Amino acid sequence: MKTDALVHHGRHFGRTVQLFSNFNNLLREGILQEERMQAHDLDIDELQDQERKDHEVFIKLIRISPFLIDRLFSPDRTNEDILYSADALTRGASGARADDLKTMKSAVIDWITPEGGVIIPPLLRNVKTGRGFYHESTRAYLCPTDFDWSDPTVKAGLRSGQLVMTGLHWSKFLYKGLQVNPANAWDGLFRSKIMVLAYKHVFISPSAASGESRATRAGNAQIHGMGSVTPASLAYVATLLRFSLSHWNIFNRNDKQADSERFYGSILEFLEDPQEDTEVADLLRWWNG
Incomplete structure (x- = not known):
């Protein structure tokens, strides 16, 4: 995954989805919520209101940067993968x-x-x-x-x-x-x-x-x-x-x-x-x- 692409997507996300974002938390909580939903066969509408709103933000990020799916949900995913992605997105949003x-x-x-x-x-x-x-x-x-x-x-x-x-x-x-x-x-x-x-x-x-x-x-x-x-x-x-x-x-x-x-x-x-x-x-x- 190219850093430039994630930075680019971070710029757009900050302008159109969420101005003040902690991307590290957003990615980690989004991954956990997605895995939890799959494990319990839950639909997003079945989540509590705040959980649903938070996860909708994560989904919007994935729509902007769909190739994040391969990195975040890979069996070989590492902590560095998350930190790398969060840093690039943060630089994009802050730069914009x-x-x-x-x-x-x-x-x-x-x-x-x-x-x-x-x-x-x-x-x-x-x-x-x-x-x-x-x-x-x-x-x-x-x-x-x-x-x-x-x-x-x-x-x-x-x-x-x-x-x-x-x-x-x-x-x-x-x-x-x-x-x-x-x-x-x-x-x-x-x-x-x-x-x-x-x-x-x-x-x-x-x-x-x-x-x-x-x-x-x-x-x-x-x-x-x-x-x-x-x-x-x-x-x-x-x-x-x-x-x-x-x-x-x-x-x-x-x-x-x-x-x-x-x-x-x-x-x-x-x-x-x-x-x-x-x-x-x-x-x-x-x-x-």
Whole structure:
């Protein structure tokens, strides 16, 4: 098995299935669960809810990288085989995330600049100092939907850190026109112009994010046969976009200031909630239309 192939598949997996993955655990638990199911003649639907969800992630990985089957389930499998595979996948996912964050950090300045106008005071493209709640342009996108930025106390609290935006707070950039409809939480949700630009930036190419077309099924996405937008890919883009708008400099699952893992998880859990199936189907039709 070529390392390049696994690295390549790790990049796609991180973007479209699971952003924060411990591939060593994922592979080992997936192997054990698969062997347990075969030994007891169990179907995946017979597993407990969390076991089923975890194993579905493993199955999605196998679909992306089918030749993993030969390595992981070979009678001659060694511990080194698992470690080798996990390391390559990790390098792929981490590399994709780093590449996307590096280019999006710069591109997001173009996306929030008024058409025919400028940002005052100016923001540097490659330095995050001054972003987040320290600048009116970025705060308009980043402000949580349940916070009133017009309230001076709220504004001061967010800037000072006395008020904390956690990963459970959803920002206005998720909504079309940055407008939230209190009577209908789905109205405009995940349909903002900046979300479309960020999605094209990641899944087609940075240069493709220069217009307003929703043609997201071409270019780099086709490398992996990605024919449609997925809930996990929307959560991925939203998480990176949130981080790019902020002043935070550390992106990892353990950083409690950015709380990126919880933000990503809250969006993915919402989009995968069976009670939201009708609205999610409509959302995906919009993106894939």
